Amino acid sequence: MNQNKLTFESENLVVDYISFKFQYLEDFTKTKIADYLFKIGFNSYQESGKLTKPIKEPILVNSKNQFQVCFVRDNSY
Numbered sequence: 001m002n003q004n005k006l007t008f009e010s011e012n013l014v015v016d017y018i019s020f021k022f023q024y025l026e027d028f029t030k031t032k033i034a035d036y037l038f039k040i041g042f043n044s045y046q047e048s049g050k051l052t053k054p055i056k057e058p059i060l061v062n063s064k065n066q067f068q069v070c071f072v073r074d075n076s077y
Helices: 027-039
Strands: 042-048 057-060 067-073
Touching (some): 027 042, 027 057
Antiparallel strands (some): 042 057
16 A cells, blocks of 8 residues: 655645644653654743733743744643
8 A cells, every 4th residue: 555645845735823632641741742843843832721821831942943832731621
């Protein structure tokens, strides 16, 4: 069986926003996801979903990275 490997570039897609919802995300798993995304150019932050003005706490950050991901914890929706 021959599978094609699709990429955003090969499909001429521009992505502005992606959202994932995890019912429960262990710290170890969050760290693995953040590390993977860091290697492909994402800075990782976390913030509380309960606060009106949440404070972004850095997880993995490098000024050379162009993109960012934010893990929102304590979020009811």
